[in-house]
Amino acid sequence: MTADDSYGRLDDDDYPAYTMGRAAAMLGTTQGFLRAIGEARLITPLRSEGGHRRYSRYQLRVAARARELVDQGTPIEAACRIIILEDQLEEAQRLNAEYRRAADSAKSPPSA
Numbered sequence: 001m002t003a004d005d006s007y008g009r010l011d012d013d014d015y016p017a018y019t020m021g022r023a024a025a026m027l028g029t030t031q032g033f034l035r036a037i038g039e040a041r042l043i044t045p046l047r048s049e050g051g052h053r054r055y056s057r058y059q060l061r062v063a064a065r066a067r068e069l070v071d072q073g074t075p076i077e078a079a080c081r082i083i084i085l086e087d088q089l090e091e092a093q094r095l096n097a098e099y100r101r102a103a104d105s106a107k108s109p110p111s112a
Contacts, residue, residue, distance in 0.1 A: 016046040016054035023055040029067050033076075037066050040080035 024031045034053070037043055043062050045053040055063070062083060069079035 012056075013058040014056045016056050016059075018055045018057075018060065020045070020053045020055070023060055023063070026060060027064055027067055029063075033067065033070075034063060036076050037063055037080055040077055042066060042080040042083060 018026065020031050020034055024034055027033075034045075034055070038045060038053070043055070043059040045055050045059065048054055065083055066076070066079045069082060070076055074082070
């Protein structure tokens with residue numbers, strides 16, 4: 001990968017740009033917390049060639065939501081499950097809206 005390729009990924013939310021230490025520092029949490037939410041399968045960090053965990057901005061947002069719930073007293077496993085269910089609900093609502101739009105456009109008579 002060239003430097004030009006790397007610069008193009010700076011805006012990519014899914015690019016694994018952050019090391020575990022940097023991610024933990026940005027979130028104000030421990031590396032153990034990041035490992036725990038990984039073990040709960042909330043996020044799956046990519047691995048560098050050396051085997052080190054690397055996190056994307058999207059994963060950091062998910063981890064921040066988990067930390068918010070844990071800080072409010074929710075057990076980590078429950079926090080991870082809540083976030084997974086929230087994501088599934090959001091996706092189902094998005095699909096429903098898409099299907100409704102498709103059904104509405106199929107019902108409307110063509111313009112003459």
